[in-house]
Amino acid sequence: MIVCIADVLSAEQVAEVRELLAKGSYIDGKQTAGWHARLVKENSQLAAGDVATRASTIVHNALMESAVFQAAVRPRHLRGMLFSRYSGGQTYGSHVDDALMRTGSGTMRSDVSMTVFLSDPENYTGGELVIEGPGGEQTYKLDAGSVITYPSTTLHHVAPVTSGTREVAVSWAQSFVRAPEHREILFDLDTARRSLFQREGKSAEFDQLSKSHANLLRMWAET
Numbered sequence: 001m002i003v004c005i006a007d008v009l010s011a012e013q014v015a016e017v018r019e020l021l022a023k024g025s026y027i028d029g030k031q032t033a034g035w036h037a038r039l040v041k042e043n044s045q046l047a048a049g050d051v052a053t054r055a056s057t058i059v060h061n062a063l064m065e066s067a068v069f070q071a072a073v074r075p076r077h078l079r080g081m082l083f084s085r086y087s088g089g090q091t092y093g094s095h096v097d098d099a100l101m102r103t104g105s106g107t108m109r110s111d112v113s114m115t116v117f118l119s120d121p122e123n124y125t126g127g128e129l130v131i132e133g134p135g136g137e138q139t140y141k142l143d144a145g146s147v148i149t150y151p152s153t154t155l156h157h158v159a160p161v162t163s164g165t166r167e168v169a170v171s172w173a174q175s176f177v178r179a180p181e182h183r184e185i186l187f188d189l190d191t192a193r194r195s196l197f198q199r200e201g202k203s204a205e206f207d208q209l210s211k212s213h214a215n216l217l218r219m220w221a222e223t
C-alpha cells in the first residue's frame, strides 16, 4: 500500500527545516548507503550533528502527530530522518532499501519507507520518486510538506534532477503490523469507521467496526 499524505508539515515547519538545512554541512550520500545501493546513489546528505538532530526532530514529531500516518504505518520504531539534496543531474538509481538498520539503541527492520518532500515541485525538474512494480512504474513528486509512505520491499529510484534542487527527508519505520496486507486491511477499516463516525456519530455500526479493527490489530500486532 502506497499512501501519500498532504501537509504533514505546515508551510512554517517546512521553512524552519529548510533554514536549518541551509546552515548544515553535507557529505557524499554514498556514505549512508548499503554496499550495492552505493553504486547508484548520487546525492548529498546532511551531516550528523546538531542541525540534523533539530531538523529530524521537527519532521519526526510532525509525522508521529499525523493520524493518517499512524493509521497507514503503525510505527513501532521510526528511524531518525536523513536529509538528502539532489541537483546538477544527481539521481539515485534502482535499489531496495536495507532490511535491517542500526538505530541508536539496536537494530530495526524496515517495513515502510518514506520520503518527506521539502522543495516546491515547481522549483526543480525531474527528481520524481519512482516505485517499480510488476504492473509498471509509479511516479511521485509531491508538494513541500507532504509525505509518501510505501513498502520497503519494493525496488525504487529517484529520477535525475536536471535543474534546481530537490530536498527531501527520508526515513524507515518498523511497523507493529509486519504484513503489508494486514496494514492495508487495518487502514481501510480505520478510514471507513472514521468516515462513518463523521456521518452518524458513535452508532452501533461504528462500534462493531471499531471492535473488529481493534481485534484485528490485537491479532496482528507485534510488541
Ligand code: NI
Pocket: 095, 096, 097, 113, 156
Ligand atoms: Ni531507497
